[in-house]
Amino acid sequence: MEKQQTEDKKTGAGWEPRIVGFVCNWCTYAGADLAGTSRLKYPPNVRLIRLPCTGSIDPLFIIKAFQSGADAVLVSGCHPGDCHYTSGNYHARRKMTVFRDLLEFTGLDPKRFWMSWISASEGQKFATFMSEIVSEVKKMGPIKGYNEV
């Protein structure tokens, strides 16, 4: 009975997408915090991982997230020009542009990899964007083929 319930949660009727978000401390994480203090409602499926800057995100983390069972991964940071460390987000932009192509080439649906610029004052944008991601990922279904041993 319990095993069936766990199975349902993974792929069946009870499935909820599990989304990992690598976000920068100074902008997006603060924006998420603002969404919280403003009591804005959005689905609870995203697990945020706070980093100093999107520039410090190694694509290794993203692969690790997918292989650990994430149905989608989000990367979000400061708007270009506003990086707390001046140019980290510019480097992240280049890296992720190329990495996204590689993920797609090796068989991942590119709609499972999201990237955005959300600043500390954009609490509403954060909440709306999370709702958008969750509804899109629900349509795609659980991820297949990336976390099989």
Added chain:
Amino acid sequence: MDIVKVAKELISRDDIDVVIGYEKGRAPFQNVPFFARTQEDCEKLVLNPFSVHNLSTYIRSFKDKKVALFAKPCDIKSIIGLLQEHQINREKVHIVGINCRGVVDAKKLITSLKDKEVTDWSVTEDKIIIEGPEGKEEFPVKDFLMEKCHSCDERKPALCDQVIGEEVKETIGKDEIERIKELEKLTPEERQKYWNSEFSRCIRCYACVKTCPLCYCDRCFVESSKPQWVDKSNSLKSNKAFHIIRAFHLAGRCIGCGECDRACPMNIPLSELNRKMKKSVQEHFDYTAGKDPEVIPPLSTFEKEDKEQFIH
């Protein structure tokens, strides 16, 4: 083109400590790298369509010495890559550039011979001569060239201190990204199936890592155990992570020497991943690796106006 004479002249110079070239191999249809340190050593050097190894992988291991090496135009591109990343000193390398007509794909030739017994082999500029119990047989070199030679567009050395061989004007003209475009036309599920079947064969011998001139990190991400990013087993899951991240680390740096493909004992088409990255980098940043030693590699820099269509 007397390379023994060229090598002897180089080794007699006070400042050059070693000449890296090729000698006849014991395994059929390929030469092996050879490090000549004396005049006598130089006698063993050969240069012919069996000289397939990319010798630039060895430059870094000769830290304080001045090295002379024989480099094909593709090998020189990896030297340019190493110079861009400040891994070698230009003054410490004497490059003997080779005007190249292509090199032989030993695996392809061996497969086509099937179980035929071979006792000796040799090669001229355009013929491969195989000796067996039934006598001699000849094959044209151009029928057994490496895949990369078919799409080579630069048959003369871009950067060198001296040149040997006659200038080669003609190219075969195959498009190296034709195969990549084929793969891009598949659905994500088909591509996943394709790569799963390739990666599941990987035995994690790391021959691809050892042979690649630009895979020089003393501590590779795959060796890390605290934290362990990729586990050490050769399960499909960890093979996938290893190859995808390695391909990403080589994005904008790989010059397509094809040594990874050649070294792989399981015949995994690794260069397809690297060629995809090459295409990606060319499209997004208008950059091709291995051309200019002064330019900063694309993923180490940025432009304020970089495109960001997929970013919300």
